[in-house]
Amino acid sequence: MANAYMIGNQAIVQRCLTAKNEWHAKASMIFGSALKMAIPILVLFPGLMAIVVHPGLLDGDQALPMMIKTILPPGLVGLMFAAFFAGLMSSVDSLLNSTATLFTKDIYEPYIKKNADDKHYLKVGKITTLVLLIIGVITSPISSDFPxxxxxxxxxxxxxxxxxxxxxxxxxxxxxxxxxxxxxxxxxxxxxxxxxxxxxxxxxxxxxxxxxxxxxxxxxxxxxxxxxxxxxxxxxxxxxxxxxxxxxxxxxxxx
Known part of the structure; x- marks a missing residue:
């Protein structure tokens, strides 16, 4: 199912569309897929180390923060969390941008209001982004139902x-x-x-x-x-x- 993520994720596809040419787009997909193969290792090792360092830890989502707090010095702790939030913001804004683009170009423009100027569609995209953020905030408590x-x-x-x-x-x-x-x-x-x-x-x-x-x-x-x-x-x-x-x-x- 990893193929579905790499070729079906609109956020990734939009990044490829910014490539210089077709060759660079293909190379970016291959290189990105190769890097993604290392993610299971990066996810696995902090958890295994947390079992040894914090054997009484019950919440698996706390493994990485606890390891960062225990092993890294104060300066690197701040840098690590800054990198974490930077990556999170990058993923969220890519998702919002791609979803707003899909709605504006594939639904709103062809079926709701055709032949409008770019400023109008840009405004619709911004409103869509705001609505998506509100929906995300409202539905966020659903994640608490999972382990x-x-x-x-x-x-x-x-x-x-x-x-x-x-x-x-x-x-x-x-x-x-x-x-x-x-x-x-x-x-x-x-x-x-x-x-x-x-x-x-x-x-x-x-x-x-x-x-x-x-x-x-x-x-x-x-x-x-x-x-x-x-x-x-x-x-x-x-x-x-x-x-x-x-x-x-x-x-x-x-x-």
């Missing part, structure tokens, strides 16, 4: 990663895919993920089965996408030109 922040994030991501990856995979490699197939896969796939999470005690034997939920929702989304696409009108070759992977396109890019 930890990590579990909460992974659980919410499992609702979307599977269906989105199925849509992206078929959209890139299968010409017969239609927008109705993708929309149906998204709705039913997310619904199946939520259903599996609600009744996880019945279907799974582990405590936090978010990876299994992602896999099964991916499978559901894939099947629904294929089924609905066969039942709806396909796109013409001209509409799909340059959008769907083919051996001809690969040979053209290689030359």
């Amino acid at each position: 930890g922040i990590y579990v909460a994030i992974q659980t919410f991501m499992s609702f979307f990663q599977g269906p989105l990856f199925a849509i992206l995979l078929l959209g890139i490699f299968w010409k017969r895919t239609t927008q109705w197939g993708g929309l149906s896969a998204l709705i039913i796939g997310i619904g199946s993920a939520v259903y599996l999470n609600v009744f996880k005690d019945i279907y799974f034997t582990i405590e936090d089965p978010f990876l299994y939920i992602s896999w099964w929702s991916f499978l559901v989304g894939f099947i629904v996408n294929v089924t609905v696409s066969f039942m709806t009108k396909s796109h013409t070759e001209d509409q799909l030109k340059g959008l769907v992977f083919s051996s001809k396109l690969f040979a053209k890019n290689k030359t």
